[in-house]
Structures are given as structure tokens and as C-alpha cells.
Amino acid sequence: MIGCKCETCISNDERDRRLRSSILIEHNDSRIIVDTSTDFRQQALRLGLDGVDAIFITHCHADHVFGLDDIRPINFRTGKAICCFASTRTWKDVRQVFSYIFRPSGYPGLPQLVPHTMEGAFTLFGMTIQPLEVTHGRLPVTAFRISTEEKSWAYVIDCNLIPEETLTELMDLDLLIIDALRYREHPTHLNLEKTLKYIEQLKPKQALLTHMSHDFRHELLSSQLPENISPAFDGLQLEV
Numbered sequence: 001m002i003g004c005k006c007e008t009c010i011s012n013d014e015r016d017r018r019l020r021s022s023i024l025i026e027h028n029d030s031r032i033i034v035d036t037s038t039d040f041r042q043q044a045l046r047l048g049l050d051g052v053d054a055i056f057i058t059h060c061h062a063d064h065v066f067g068l069d070d071i072r073p074i075n076f077r078t079g080k081a082i083c084c085f086a087s088t089r090t091w092k093d094v095r096q097v098f099s100y101i102f103r104p105s106g107y108p109g110l111p112q113l114v115p116h117t118m119e120g121a122f123t124l125f126g127m128t129i130q131p132l133e134v135t136h137g138r139l140p141v142t143a144f145r146i147s148t149e150e151k152s153w154a155y156v157i158d159c160n161l162i163p164e165e166t167l168t169e170l171m172d173l174d175l176l177i178i179d180a181l182r183y184r185e186h187p188t189h190l191n192l193e194k195t196l197k198y199i200e201q202l203k204p205k206q207a208l209l210t211h212m213s214h215d216f217r218h219e220l221l222s223s224q225l226p227e228n229i230s231p232a233f234d235g236l237q238l239e240v
């Protein structure tokens, strides 16, 4: 956090240096980025990312979408527009925030997107993608259950509540990646206690915590968690 001198912010542990939350999914040589965060450019450069085949947007909050303009080098490299998936509600906000992208201007340097509205499960690059709704204060946010023939996992970000009908869709997961902002309660995010309750209820084989604030020092938090739950960190790569 800018200007903060707390133990996490001055920590020498690389895992305590967090950019905004985002994940890259790779399957069958295709790549999906979930949220083009404010830090998308830095994240893409660090990873050496040279292409993206689809973008999923969970919701239109600054930390999750403000990197959208930085997909342009990928458009330039490939000469192709990128399919972008979001809910009706999220598209309404994205079209407003990024009005210049969607307004016909004749300028060839704009980000090139093909908008898709998500309604129910669909198949993409050999995976079944099931969009699910979670509650982020008063805003509905899209979570994802992603399945292949062998494995199922889910990405549940930015929520303080998981509705019953979404909970039933999050059973039998090999991996759950879930919001855990801090120790204390928060009006629009899960705090650690609530996150752990959901994990206990859903019983995924493995769980990773994300969207963490400077409340959490990686090493200390790791030592406080059961064996199958761990804090995620920037650059973490794993195979489901």
C-alpha cells in the first residue's frame, strides 16, 4: 500500500509484493486472462506474455479492468480482435468506462475486442465454463467453475457472500481460488474467517486465497492455515 510501513509492506519476502488480482488460464495451447487488472501490463511483461485468446471480466471495478487498454500490443502482434466475455451487467459498466473503445472513431489503434455476453455454461478451448453469480456488496460479480473431463476448479473473487444456488455449483472441486481480503470483516469482501467457513463447507481438495491486502504476511498466514489451504502469490503457477 502506498506510503505504508507495516511489516508486509516493508517485507523482503517476494511473496508479500502483490499486484492486483488476475489469473491466466492455459489449456490446449489457448490462453484466457481473467480480468485485465490495473497491473496487467506489468504482469504480462513479467510473464513474457505474447498472446491472449480470450478475456473474462468478473466485474467492472478499477482494479479488475483498468488494464484493458494494454491488450493493444497483442492485437497489433496477432492482427486479431480478442473475444471478451462478461455478464450483461458488467458489459453495461465496461461500455461506459471504456466508451472510447466502443465508439466508432475510425482510429485503428484502439483495443480490438469481440464482446460476448455470458448466459449459462458454455464450452471454450475444450473446457466447460460455468459462470456463477456472487455478491460483492450490492454488485453481482461473475465467478467461474471451469471443468475438463478430468478436473474441476473455480475462481471466486470479490464477494462478501456466496448465494446458495452458487454454493451448490461449487461442490467437488479439485481447486478453489477464493477471495480473502483481511482478518477483520469488510462490507464487500470475504474476510479470512468467512473464507475459511466457505472452504470448510465446500471441501475442495485444495484452496488458494487471493485478493489479499497488506493485513496478511505470506509466511505468517501460511502457518495459520490447514494443509490444503494456502495463500496465493504473484507469479504462482500450478497445474490442475
Ligand SMILES: [Zn+2]
Pocket: 001, 004, 005, 006, 007, 008, 009, 214
Ligand atoms: Zn502496509
Ligand SMILES: [Zn+2]
Pocket: 059, 061, 136, 158
Ligand atoms: Zn471489486
Ligand SMILES: [Zn+2]
Pocket: 061, 063, 064, 158, 211
Ligand atoms: Zn477487486
